[in-house]
Amino acid sequence: MPKIPYLKSLVMALTLLQSMHAAIRLPEITVPADHPKIHSSGYVSQKILTRTLDGQPVQSLQFNRLIRLNGKGYGWDNPGTRIAFRTNASEITAYLYYSENHSSTTARNSVGIYSVNGHSESDWTFQTAATSKVRSPEIVAIELPYPDTSGFHDYELILPYEDAAEFIGLNLNSGAALETFNSKRALRYVAYGDSVTQGFTSSRVDRSYAYRLAEQKNWELINAGYGGRSSAPEDAKLIASLSPDLATVLIGVNDWQGGRPIASFRKNMEQFLDNLRKDQPDLPVYLITPLWVPPSWQPARANIPLGAYRQALRDISQSRRDAQLHLIEGPELIDHDPKYFDRVAVHPNDAGFEMMAQRLQARIQLNSK
Incomplete structure (x- = not known):
């Protein structure tokens, strides 16, 4: 009998874990993470991974800063890393996968920002729904605004300074195209x-x-x-x-x-x-x-x-x-x-x-x- 409360807690924890993983649903991707016209910068190294999400394989672009210390996972954080592209799409959703690699729950800031044509508003942000005491993988969908003028526009996602985010890809409306993104950074x-x-x-x-x-x-x-x-x-x-x-x-x-x-x-x-x-x-x-x-x-x-x-x-x-x-x-x-x-x-x-x-x-x- 003394073990019943423990078993009840264990069942509740397992149920919560299952529900969190069930919440990860594979989004529709029309532009994969490794598309040649996706431009990324501001990282130490990168590689394409194949993850299994919702029972299906999906590619993600993972960034890495190489140094490991303190068991916190800070080497997987990529402060200011940019994922950029140029498109004429009128409907644009970008998808990021926040992994478990940033293991610290006491020091985490998952807020990233995005810009359109080099301009960013104060509320153009994205972040995980997870609280600071929860660390489970999560997909974040970012619906990007379309400027008033038609034609091609530049978009950049800037990754948070204190969380591990990977790029999964884009969902663009039918008929949309990509052009080469030209970075104008001086050095x-x-x-x-x-x-x-x-x-x-x-x-x-x-x-x-x-x-x-x-x-x-x-x-x-x-x-x-x-x-x-x-x-x-x-x-x-x-x-x-x-x-x-x-x-x-x-x-x-x-x-x-x-x-x-x-x-x-x-x-x-x-x-x-x-x-x-x-x-x-x-x-x-x-x-x-x-x-x-x-x-x-x-x-x-x-x-x-x-x-x-x-x-x-x-x-x-x-x-x-x-x-x-x-x-x-x-x-x-x-x-x-x-x-x-x-x-x-x-x-x-x-x-x-x-x-x-x-x-x-x-x-x-x-x-x-």
């Missing part, structure tokens, strides 16, 4: 760092500093920010492999929060830059020292002042005598006021990120190609 920008660069805790992907900066400069963004990342020399090889035209590096606050010795931090960052220069000797690199952090934020293991990590980066920048290595003082990017930061105070909020992007725009002066 490739790799933003490397930790959760601040990934976008935590902006309200959505287009309000993070890296996205805002790239939009202001008309750059293609590859967001290589990973929540929880600290100094890691091996990451430089990933950055170099992406053939960037410039890179920003904002790292160190997690070294501080974890109590990493300054000597170890400095050694890691020296090796990081050595690794980067092996393959990208002339790459413009903007090394950003850790941002100001409100004094209310006191990590238990942070036994060294944050300023010491900033000073280590200053010393590295000065000693290397690298004409393409530029130091930016992180504390100068956002006013020293808690109102610009989240309750997890190492993370700026939307207002803080906006200020940060504006000031970076002024400090990064690079001739477009």
Whole structure:
């Protein structure tokens, strides 16, 4: 008899799981994910998968940022990755598959945006229906608006910064056609760092500093920010492999929060830059020292002042005598006021990120190609 409540709970859980999977219905796809006129950008790697949904095979375009850490699945998030196409269709539905790869339920933001002819409205968003405490696969249908004028128009889907979304394809009205989408991005920008660069805790992907900066400069963004990342020399090889035209590096606050010795931090960052220069000797690199952090934020293991990590980066920048290595003082990017930061105070909020992007725009002066 004592086991009955447990069995009842188990049956209820299984019923709920079955209902969630039953809710995944295969949509009608007229343009598959691997269509040659679908243009994607802003990712580290991609591949076509064949998934089984509603008992039927369906192809999905999966994006991957390669780095795995913390068991959270952040390497499957693709902040600002774009899926673009050009069509004369009057009825357009795009389909995304939100997978189980982003396993964190405490840190997830599934909000993406879309644009038409380079323009986006504040309510042009998409996201999962799942709550932050539920992680099950889901198909999201995005009905895209048709402009008043006939002819071909450009559409872009911008993936969220903190969830794993794959592209399944499009459903267009009969007789619709696709043309080649021509990206007008001037150059490739790799933003490397930790959760601040990934976008935590902006309200959505287009309000993070890296996205805002790239939009202001008309750059293609590859967001290589990973929540929880600290100094890691091996990451430089990933950055170099992406053939960037410039890179920003904002790292160190997690070294501080974890109590990493300054000597170890400095050694890691020296090796990081050595690794980067092996393959990208002339790459413009903007090394950003850790941002100001409100004094209310006191990590238990942070036994060294944050300023010491900033000073280590200053010393590295000065000693290397690298004409393409530029130091930016992180504390100068956002006013020293808690109102610009989240309750997890190492993370700026939307207002803080906006200020940060504006000031970076002024400090990064690079001739477009």
